[in-house]
Amino acid sequence: MMRTRSLDRSRQMYERALKSLVGGVGGNARGPEWGWRPHPVFMARGTGPRLWDVDGNAYIDYLAAYGPMILGHRPPKVIAAVREVMETMGSMLGTGHALELEAAERVVAAVPCYELVRFANTGSEAVQAALRVARTYTGREKILRFEGQFHGMAEVIHWSAKPRLELAGPREAPHPVAGSTGVPKVLGDTLLIRPWNDPEILRRTIAEHGPELAAVITEPVMANCGVIPPRPGYLEELRELTARHGIVLIFDEVKTGFRLARGGAQEYFRIMPDLAVTAKAIAAGFPLAAVGGRKELMEVISLHRVAQSATYHTNPVAMAACTAAMDEIAAPGFYTRLFQTSEALCDGLRRAGAEAGVPITLQGVGPIFQVHFADRPLWEYRDMVQHARADRYTIFWQAMFERGVLFNSHYQECWFVSAVHGETEVAETVAAAREAFAAVRKAGL
Ligand SMILES: Cc1ncc(COP(=O)(O)O)c(C=O)c1O
Known part of the structure; x- marks a missing residue:
């Protein structure tokens, strides 16, 4: 054309x-x-x-x-907040500072399952941390993820996001297909892949594999596969089954967070996951993500347990943008x-x-x-x-x-x-x- x-x-x-x-x-x-x-x-x-x-x-x-x-x-208020921070604090301090508290308090107040959070620079990084938390907390290794969902670029989860069907095997129990070359095949063995939105397959999978599963990770609305909403009752059943089997339920709200409601899809559908990852809308155009959830899970992040640390974490620019964005979305x-x-x-x-x-x-x-x-x-x-x-x-x-x-x-x-x-x-x-x-x-x- x-x-x-x-x-x-x-x-x-x-x-x-x-x-x-x-x-x-x-x-x-x-x-x-x-x-x-x-x-x-x-x-x-x-x-x-x-x-x-x-x-x-x-x-x-x-x-x-x-x-x-x-x-x-x-967005004028976000840009003004960032300008001010650049002129008064600087772009990086590498220590605690008042704005990281302002941002964390607002994010915790907005997202229903967030009792404690850690910030990260990208959704991929925050998803990786959520999986480490779930594995450490449960002492189990396997993760159930759904075909066609995307959870970022970490080696441990960038599988079966847009797999070619000729490689993906049977619908009811697909083969893990790496989302990139250069990913060790062995990591596919840590994943179970299933179709989303099929309650019968979910029930069977959890009945069979429940004791090995550290976590089920899901986008609460599939938004990297066109957009596919959950069937009525599907997320409720997922919540109920994971709770019954001691499996950590992780909502990947990188796209839905602060977008379907101030508290994301978990507020919109009224389902409380154990952990959630948010990013994108969280800082209205500045690089930022968060991983958060129940206190007892998040507390496994510490020096000799779950590693979660990076040079640019909680830099004042991202924290200022997040604080201003959180105030904007809280407007009636x-x-x-x-x-x-x-x-x-x-x-x-x-x-x-x-x-x-x-x-x-x-x-x-x-x-x-x-x-x-x-x-x-x-x-x-x-x-x-x-x-x-x-x-x-x-x-x-x-x-x-x-x-x-x-x-x-x-x-x-x-x-x-x-x-x-x-x-x-x-x-x-x-x-x-x-x-x-x-x-x-x-x-x-
Ligand atoms: C649902 C979901 N999870 C994770 C990610 C990865 O986030 P990031 O690109 O910030 O690493 C994305 C990115 O689009 C996403 O849509």
Whole structure:
């Protein structure tokens, strides 16, 4: 499909980038293989719900930098807090300081299962710490994780996130498939992989393997596999079964945390995990994550037990951003407005798809959703692989991009609505979608 707007400068920058950055990009999800074709776009700046690229094209942004920008770009109070800290404290102290208490107190107050927390720089690091805590606390080794979920890049868990089905074995008991080359095969033996959202398989697995399982880790809403909500009762049963067998239940709320509610998915669904990992929205665009949970579990983090320490932990910049972000999301009506905007957008997109006669299944929970080009609801990873059409998604994505609407270029990812998207952005997005769905229909795939 022809691009209607100039991307000459982006193309030139990509050619330059290829000479110093591997693949010309800062991460594998930013390159042509992920869908940014024929070359990635280079952005110049962002304000509120919009981005501008280096050629001057504007975009309504639902990529949201893969999730952190819940307050939009350059949120004034967060930026002011960070500026102040840079001018008064400095960027790194390497010791305790007042702002880390401010941030920790707010995060503990927001997330129901957090009695104690530790901060980390990334979700991957925090997930790794949660798994160490669960293994140390239970004295067991195995972890049950679900096919199609993503829990970050740590060697011990970056398995079966988007496995090729020809490698993944039977649906009921999939083989662990490493998410990267260079990961020791033996680590796959520490994992049990199962399909999500199937209570019968869950019951059987826990009955059979309960005594070996240190933890079950789950995204409470699958948001790295398009978006797949839990079947009614599934999380409740997971909570009940893990508690009965002494298995630590870890919610990976890197995407859902501070987004589905101030207290994340655990507040939204009213299910209390033992541990939870949060990141992304926690500092509204600055690198930060947290691992936290019940006191008796978290207390296994100490010098001669669970190692959890890193150079940049609780740096004042991240702590200031977190403190300001936590205050913003605590404002009355914050989530009501966020959900209203999200519902208006989803309704508009559903109508636009129906008017164009293109079958879509738009699934999500509040501000995270995906437009699946599928003719049925999707309940687990293999549903998505087998029934969602990547070819139609690519045409849709490209047509939206050309019309100045940005979201993830991969059909197995999701859109993020922020608190600064409003009626204007929704109307513009839906108008673009009418034409983009028409382009999908015209392609006749
Ligand atoms: C559910 C989930 N867990 C963990 C991670 C890893 O977080 P990070 O990229 O901060 O390492 C991600 C990243 O997208 C995620 O979506």
